[in-house]
Amino acid sequence: MFKRLNVVIALLIVASLALAACAPAAPKTIKIATQSPLSGGQSLLGVDIKRGAELALEQLGGPLTEMGFTVELAPYDDQATPDVGVANAKNIVADSAILCGVGHLNSGVMIPSSEEYHTAGLAFVSPANTNPVVTTRGYAEVNRIVGRDDVQAPVAEAYARNELGASSVYIIHDKTAYGQGVAEFFRAAADENGLEVQAFEGTEETANFDAIITPLLASNPDVVFFSGIYNQAGVFFKQARDAGYEGTFMGTDGMDASDLAALAGDALTKGGGMVYTSVAGPAAAYPKAAKFASDFEAKFGSAPQPFSAQAYDSMGVCLSAIKNAAEAAGGEVPTREAVRDAIRALSYDGMTGSIAFDSIGDLPTAKYFIIKVNATSAETWGSNEIVAELDFASPGMGE
């Protein structure tokens, strides 16, 4: 008994030594962190952010490796909670090998965590945070390659009015910073332009939408604008259609996933159909995106979730900026500050378009697509068509 116990303890010690040993990395090692929820209910999106970045590192890490660097991914799980996100942020900041980061999924986690990145001068590129506050604080470290809620929403609103000829809208959001953010801007635009907002409802419900659908049917709006993520929206669309709603569904870039069609089936094409706005076009719009999707599926066995492509590009931005900074530093490991500044100076040709950042880290002009869904199953997701493609300038810091 005693002997065995000693062996166990010895093993434990060796294991922990190994853990300890792995911490101080080789001098030419560069790490790039990702932070996204890898466990819990939101891990579906979070894991694919990590995977998008992982794939990018594998495919685009070549130039840095050729310069003699070892490039590693350091994936952190923020569990979609600010507490864990901030703690990880401090851990990331303390790891001097980390020069750039990709994340987060939730603006609610990004905002407090980026305070840490800001103080440490560590640049982060966000693949998913559309909340204006993320960049309007004006931090040099915070960038995003997605559009902003306050742009995306007016685009959608204008489309509803002008192209769909809607006179009334029912706004539903998912009670997250993201969903509500877009929804508020949509409402503001609608109020301004005389589109009647019949209701503005938030719901955390993910399964049973009866209580929302019943009054909705009684109001019978021309358009239902759902601001949230597809796995909630898809269920909602299906239930609403089944209950007899005949108008048009609209959604945000959170809908950009083939599983939306798997969830909602022909609810997306029946009646008034469904359109969504997106900052990234469907695969057909970009040859690179098609390759990404197939590479992703080959590596991970499933189609990429929303924001995965953006994570790929975020990683691309990081790698490219590090390379520039390293070249400027004469082949040595660059400083964080250099990487930070290199990102802002970068002009990167990404999968989702050409990427450059303005003074607060937004894309100066972001592309917004309006996509009409023709798919009734996940396999036919590629048959969706772009009905409008718009360039919008970033509103900057706001008033």
Next chain:
Amino acid sequence: MKNFFDNFYARINNGKNPYYVTFGLLILGAVLVYISPRSLLAFMILMLCPMAIYFLNMETKIKVLIGILLAVVIIPVLGIRNIFYLEVIFQISVFAALALGLNIVVGMAGLLDLGYVAFYAVGAYLWAIFGSKQLSLLYSVPGAAAASAEFSLDPRWFWLFLFLGLALAALTGILLGLPVLRLRGDYLAIVTLGFGEVIRVLALNLDKPINLTNGPQGITPIQRPPLPPSYIMDVFRNILEPIVGHEVTDAQFYNVFFYFIALIVIMVAIVVARRLEDSRIGRAWTAIREDETAAIAMGIPLVQMKLYAFAAGASFAGIMGVIYGANRTFVSPESFSFLQSIGVLTMVILGGLGSIPGVIIGAAVVVFLNIQVLQTFSLFLSSLRQSDAVIPIINFAWRDLSNQLDPAKYQKLVFGLILVIMMIYRPAGLIPAERRQRELTHEEDE
């Protein structure tokens, strides 16, 4: 197994050994952390030191001295080298205070509270609303905050709000308790659970009709209390910079600053909890927990005493809420979910229901597991998968490990396993509660 530990404990607790062990751990830990600031093992060795102080027999004076040395000198210095440690200890302190508060309610008074973070939320939102620009944004749309808005209060109000947060949370506890404390155990549990959800849903939804909480967007920025004047900071800076080997920014000082605030609050919380426990009120709580009927027959007013317990427990959470809001400069409803309540309850029970040192250990273990050990482990595996390492005997390349088996994705699973195993093998917790032994020599003389 138990024997082994008993022998081991007896051996190191013998004669002068405790001093050697403690000093050894202190110096070894400090040096190791200093040399390799990101090593988990090094930090764990250092963290064994406070355990040694607690468990081993030494003169109280020496214990206090080592404790102060560790808390006031070593940890801040090492923490500035790697601020993550300060974050770990800060979170441990926050959750330890919460666990101490919940321990009063659940452990001492035996009232199962499943919505405890509600009080934490009350404190956090109190300072968030007054310490941010929110008051001038009451009529604006959430998320569309005008950057030009003014802060409504000077950040120094923070110190007052510590006490206001405490008082408001206590008041909330009383208001909740008044109607529901007559309920039997499990009914009380569900009502508190509901109350916890109500507070969260309110935080999520009170962005209309007036925008009090800014809804899911959360409130940011929230002000922090100002650091001491710059000439004092410069002194510290001059001392610290050569030691830690890099420039020390204000932001890093803030980490130390909040570490000290949390440390002071947790110390006070421990003293308060101890004093309450060992008094007429604490005895009444335990009596209520053991047998309500007998307790009331002894003249203990049940509802009043339960209200005290609720208020006392809530006040711990309230004050920590204020600190948390200021530290994060951001609060949002996500921090106050039901799972957080469960998390705190888990700390209490894992550590030892009713045991003050136990719940602190419980908080430390859970926080440590959650934000350090499991993360480190998955990072380690992740780096293995990116390397060319191969498991020798079975000739398995780590690279081929399925992506789906990434442990980072299964922290909850590991955590759940630990809970179940702990409950089966150590149901009374890591440090079970013990009753105070009194000096009763007088009796034997008779």
Next chain:
Amino acid sequence: MAKKILEVNDIHSYYGHIHALKGISLYVEEGEIVSLIGSNGAGKSTTLRTISGLMHPRSGSINLGGTDITHMEPHIIVSNGVGHVPEGRGIFPKLSVRENLDMGAYTINDTPKNSERIEQVFTLFPRLKERVDQYGGTLSGGEQQMLAIGRSLMLNPRILMLDEPSMGLAPVLVELIFDIIKKLNKDGTTILLVEQNAQMALSIAHRGYVLQTGNIVLTDTADKLKKNEMVQKSYLGIE
């Protein structure tokens, strides 16, 4: 010599760390009333609980008419013919009197025989018949004791163990219950009786054991025990 129905051999039982039985050995022969007496905490109830499997001894053995039942689960031991009327009677308060009796015959899937037995119980305790549809919890203490005994008889046990049947009963009911016990024994039921009231217990028992802090300190026929000085002083209250 009559057959030994129950033989308990040097059993040691623990409640957690507390050593409750420190080597109890006893036997009961067919047709006997054997009484265990002793003060509270001496281990009388623990002995019964160990025999019926509610707790398991750490060492020692228990033999029921040739079968080793030491490590059996209580429901198996019961179906082997051990009736145990627990301390405090253990009436199911929210089951009717009839349902309580049905529970007694849980292990016997023979409806006609069970009905017959219920009738026998009712003959023995006419009061129960009057209250057949009442909840067990609404019966008075004496009636509950009758129900508890009646319920155990549903099994037609080879040995009936009674734990403190007189507890909390009015003197007039104690007499009644003890009369019934005597009658049951006369009809052939073997009885192991645990009783505080040593006076009553020894007055109906054939033999007795005296327990003190987990040990058997004395055993003899009931008559001799009654005359034992120590028993008189400690348990019969005769100074």
Next chain:
Amino acid sequence: MALLKTTNVVKRFGGLTAVNKINLVFEKGQIASIIGPNGAGKTTFFNTLTGIYTPEEGEIEFDGRSLIGLRPDQVATRGIARTFQNIRLFGSMTVIENILVGMHIRLKQTGMDILFRRKFFFEEEAEAEERAKELMSFVGLRNVGNELARNLPYGGQRRIEIARALAANPSLILLDEPTAGMNPNETADAIKLFRSIRDDKGITVLLIEHDMRVIMNISERISVMDYGEKIAEGTPAEIRSDQRVIEAYLGREAAAATQA
């Protein structure tokens, strides 16, 4: 002078009348008993006195003031202490803590005293501890102050329960079957203890008992209950020879036995 007086007290549970129009008077300094078969309503009557149940009808006067509508803790504050039929100690507290809980209503320490550990707190605690020790030796226990109450043997637990009740300095103590489960030796000690509670501490004692030896030995006055009603009242001698009591409760044999 009447310390406790009940007038037409009625307590019902649903359709069942557990206590029916009980009129009783207990004099200061008495040792009195209530006997009766199980289910006769004795414990319910105790619970009604101590405020656990509120009677539907009737009046309870203690020391000249009504107890009706008071909560149990308020009743305790008035000066009625009790023990329970099935021992209800605070099992995971130490013996001395159990007694200190009994003193709860006599302690004056406030939240401020406790949090700031003012001098008064220490003085009061020390004094309370001292009294607790005295009470322990009064009920005949030594060196068990630091034991957990649940680890005490049965007899010891009974004594602690009494000490805990005495800790509140009551003027009346209600003992619910205090000698149940005791052997004759222990019972004899208990009787001495009850006497000394009255004689040395001047506390009125009211007992519920089944053991006729205790009842007849110690009681100055006995009330007999059956089916919620008082069927007889009087001195031990009167009760012994009361036909109704013999039929409903004692039985001839027992009546004869206690005669001796």
Next chain:
Amino acid sequence: MKTFTSNPFYKFIIFPVGQMLAFILGAGTLLSVIIILLAYIFRGSVTNLDLVERTITILPKVLIDGITIGFVYATIALGYTMVYGVLEFINFSHSEIFMVGGVVGVELLRYFDAQGSLATMNEYVVIGMAIVLGMVIAGGLAVTVERIAYKPLRGAPRLVPLISAIGMSFILQDAVRLILGLTTGEFNVILPQFGTFDEFQILTIPGIANAVQIQNKTILLIAVTVMMLVGLNFLVNGTKIGKAIRAVAQDRPTASLMGINVNLIISLTFLIGGALGGAAGVLFALKVTRLDPFVGFFPGLKAFTAAVLGGIGNLTGALLGGLVLGLLESFGASYLGIFTEGAFGAEYKDILAFAILIIILIFRPSGLLGQTVGQKA
């Protein structure tokens, strides 16, 4: 009369179903009257539509929604209440058992779908198979969980098994996620579309209401849950096993002295509760069309609330609690937005539900029918 009331058909089918119907009618009518009255009172303060007309238009749908979700809650709540009644223990992982039942059922349907045979089979037979499979797996899982995580803790202080249950809950969530995602990493479980479940039946009640549309799946859900409730009622009150369950609930050691295998009965209780939860999971999936490993939490929480509302440990109570909660939620969520012109909306339904719970508990501190399982349901 006596012969009729003791007729098992009456006792176990007509009476409980009648009771249920009477309760639904009563509660529904009461709530409807209240809401229409309120609409009259507040009609002046709402300007953008005719409040009374709108209230009455959606009323039938609101009632049906409430009853539907109420039955789902009730069926899950029975699992909590059964276990609580017997062990006095809140089986926190029951919401995950429910989830597993649903996931297993849907996976079966997906399997048939992938085989291509789903479209050709009788839809009710298929859904029946899914329900049975869900019940078997969920019931088995519940028993396994009990054996592993709760049985060793019997006799420990009551919070200990609670924490163990919370741990189990985490384990099950992630284990299911791991299994579902082993090949793809995805864990959305999407119900394939088949059969005529989404079609409407039109109910007209002459003179009372306009045509009310009910989806086939709603009718199916209500019918199956009612059948299960009746079955359970019979099992607990009409069989020897049921008597044994009640005996174990009331006094475990004595029950074992009656020859009842207490461990077996406890396992059986978990089996029944788990199976009901599993069936509810499949029906829930049919209704909501999508599941994931985390979907159990909220219905579980609501069902738990329902169990407490009805008086935890009481079978009828769980049913009533579920229905009350479902109706209140449905009314609250549907009408709050309309009445307050959007100032408060469906997001307050949980607050409403909990507020009502607190109010009810204040006046009836042990729930609507606070008794134990031992009480005849």
